[in-house]
Amino acid sequence: MTQIAAVGPKPDAQEIRYEHPSRLTLTRRYLRRNKSLVLGLAIVIALTLFTVIGSLTIDTEKRAYPLAVKPKQPPSAEYPLGTDFFGRDLLAVMVRGIWQTAVIGLIAGAIGTGVGVILGFLSAYYGGVVDTIIRAVTEVLLPIPAFLILVIIAGSIDRKSVTIYTMALIVSLLAWMGPTRVMRAQVLTLKERLFVNVARLSGMSNLEIIFKEILPNMLPFILASFVSGVFAGIFGSFGLSVLGLGPLREPLIGNTIWFAQQQAAFFNGWWWWPLWPSLALVLIFVSLTLINVGLDELANPRVRRTE
């Protein structure tokens, strides 16, 4: 926008000045209206800053693991969040735990959305047998509570070898059916639009149409699906780790709560131990939901009018 305004003829002083707000101004104005998006992003940024500043200032490599500090200390000036039964500094545990939990969510969200986009395109764009198979498989798998299957998978593998990456893979195994369905529906409506027909008549190849015409129009949906995927990934990995099925050597938010429960932290009066991870997770889940509501408004402007 700014470039166009700058290249045009020099504005005359007498001429009526039309407002050409820059993209930045437009974005800022939009964000003022979309409060949930702003609030959600603000929480995510705050959490990111917490982990970045935390890992730069604290020795998380050492203090987030057992026997690093004095155990069972309540929050104090030396240990702002206290320490746990195993002698881990909870501040360092939180810094590292939030980061690694986020990594699991991001990987799971990316895999689920990526597979969903590919299958959705194959299914809707090419139709036929491919469509029938993909649709049948998604329809049959969707009603099965994915978490039950995840629990069984996670319970079957050797617990000592589970890393945060295997965890992310397990969680994303059953996370692609929802995105596939959404993407398929989107492609089906988009491929009948006039601009796609024009592109086809003007001799664009299928791949060109997919990448240049359809995909850009689906970005808000892909983004929303990614955010839901991250949410589901963190949700799933949290569920697994509070059952004691996650990686136990690496600090995660979920397994910090599990360890606290195992040692009966509330019963013994070490209330700070499970409290911080719980609050961190509440913040993560709430911020992702807010972002999703905001993205929904961005993608379907009609929702705005009903507010």
Next chain:
Amino acid sequence: MRLGYLVRRILFLIAVVWVAATIVFFIPRLSARNPIRERFAEIARSTGFAPKDLEQIIAAYEVKFGLDKPLLQQYIEYMAGVLRGDLGPSLTRYPKTVLELIFSALPWTIVLLMLTTLISFALGNLLGALASWPRSPKFVKGLMAPLMMLQAVPAYLLGLLLIFFIAFRLKLLPMGGAYSQGVTPSLTLEFILDAARHQILPAISLILASLGFWALGMRGMGITIQGEDYVNFAEHKGLHPRTIFTQYYVRNALLPQITGLALAFGSVIVSGVLVEQLYGLPGLGGLLGDAILKNDYFVIYGITLFVILSIAVLMFIVDLIYPLLDPRIRYESR
């Protein structure tokens, strides 16, 4: 046509259950863990009792449970057993059968999940309908944002925070367990009251976590119904607002929510599993968690099958009652 639809629906649900059962059957078998060996190792750890001919005992048990046969044969035999209603023995709590374990745990789960789902469905839909109703007081609309936040938080976490604030800090309610220690379960009023007191916090955490789902869905439906001609017509006819609200507004907005009820059942069970685990309740969730830690295949199979079968049956029931609720839908050719 109606019959054709029902048959197709039944075949679909059978496919869902069969696929789930097959996935669930094979996954634990791919692992190198041996539940019988682990059970003996545990006994050896806790009692110091370690039989000399351990390998033979383990082999004998494997023959007894049919675990020495080829996997495919075990699969076919297990599925045949399921069709006869036989879910096999528990590997780690032998001689108890899986069915016995499920039935002893089931009442706890049914009471907790049924009650919370119904309360949450009724309350959530009422709040959602009121929030979209133009005449309702402002504070109802203000409730939507907090409900949306709560809905984002897993019931397990809400449960943990409730334990901290209400049971640990304020000491108002017990921190966990299904009934007080030293009480034997019986059908006396005293016991039921005691058990009910222990169910309050788990119930609240499940209700709070699911309320927003119903409320938001209902509000969305209500908003689309507001502009409908029949609502305007009812208003101009001079009907009492309450009649319009219940007969015209809620009745129509509720329909998709009822379909949602069958689908939500899956997630209700999952949060139920975690909440039962958190509060140490003796329901299906606690049983499943325990079975997974010990890799007791048959209990895992049994509970998963049971859960998925109940979801399929519920989906089917919703299909059946839907035309009764919505006179516009008939499963017949027009």
